[in-house]
Amino acid sequence: MRLPPIHILLIEDETQIRRFLRMTFEAEGLTVTEAPTGARGLAEAERVRPGLVILDLGLPDMDGVDVVRQLRAWTDVPIVILSARSDEAQKVRALDAGADDYLTKPFGNSELMARMRVHLRKRPAAKLEAEAEARPFLFGDIGVDFQQRRVTRAGEPVHLTPIEFKLLSELAANPGKVLTHAYLLRAVWGDGHSERSHYLRIYMGHLRQKLELDPARPAHIVTETGVGYRLLV
Secondary structure, eight states: OOOSEEEEEEEEEEEHHHHHHHHHHHTTTTTEEEEEEEEHHHHHHHHHOEEEEESSSBBBBSSSHHHHHHHTTTTTOOOOEEESSSHHHHEEEEHHOOOOOOEEEOOOOHHHHHHHHHHTTTHHHHHHHHHHHHOOOOOEEEEETTTTTTTEEETEEOOHHHHHHHHHHHHHHHHOOEEEEEHHHHHHHHHHTTTTTHHHHHHHHHHHHHHHHSTSSSSSSEETTTTTTEEEO
């Protein structure tokens, strides 16, 4: 049984393993994007919106568990861990952080493919197709194209910084939902910034200046006093 034609994000620092897995996946008709570090992997995840992530825990720049947590802040994409760490505590940490499965190196190719099929079967085919096509998100006269990382206002392009785009993406992924200060700080800046709410005030102000007709009385990016922010569509 073959895998559906999805995009795989492979976050792995060992070149030989990346090369082997790329050949394996491409033989199955899958598209593969590689990332040798956690930071690169997180950036590529936002860029390509993969259908499944293969992740090594022992990355050179950050713990793979932190990569899982940051991915889980905005996506429910299946995450399969491949790691040389075999102790139970490490597996529990990764699974508790939001990983879907855990294979210990060395692993069998057929077992990996079988695990991937299991997790992809749990997701409706329509959802995979929707993620692959990723139509622009619209509110008011604002359009957000997540794949191209483009924002328009009344059809004209609007330049957003990477931080501004990440904030807008979090809001757009949860329309009508209140996102707390702590949630947004972790999702955009990472752990260790959950108390620095002044970051949010500054960048939300920038977004309103660029996207709202009247930034002083925003119609879309609204403040929930003492709690967080909400995107009204």
